[in-house]
Amino acid sequence: MNVPVLIVASIMAIVVVAHVFGGARETARIAPNPSAANLTRHWVQAMGAFQMLSVDLLAVTLLLFGVALWDLGPAEDLILKGLIALFCLWGIVWFAQVQWLKRTGAGILQLPHWMIWFFCAGLLFVGL
Structure with a gap:
């Protein structure tokens, strides 16, 4: 098991969990007046993009649990290096x-949030 x-x-x-429940609720609170069609369209697009990111965050989470709990062989280093780069870019x-x-x-x-991403990148580096 890879603890970091x-x-x-x-x-x-x-x-x-915070993104799906808390973030969606916060983003829903900034909904424009429905009569402002242009703003409403942009807000709906932002809500969709926000939830698409939730799917990406879940995929990264599942990949991390896979790396942490199972020996993925030589692919593990490549996965971790890619995730380090992703967290740094985030x-x-x-x-x-x-x-x-x-x-x-x-x-x-x-x-x-940026501090969390760099902290996670550092932990992943330790886990290499």
Whole structure:
């Protein structure tokens, strides 16, 4: 059993639950007035993209549990290196997006997701 990878898999399982239930509820709260057709269309698109990401997060979580619990042979290193790159990219993109948008109350410390992604990448590196 790969304990660092199991820790990341567990973190990701929590992320999936938080994303599906908490995030969807929060995103639903910002629904525009239905009479604003253009805004409504964009909001529905954002809700769809948000839930598509939930599927991706679940897939990553299941892959991490597979790596943590079973010996996947030589493919394991390749999978972990790919996931390290993915988590690093998530962290970079999240950090850059928050910095680029520069909104009051939505800074890098109020939206610390990037720290979680870099932390997970570091744990996966330890698990190599």
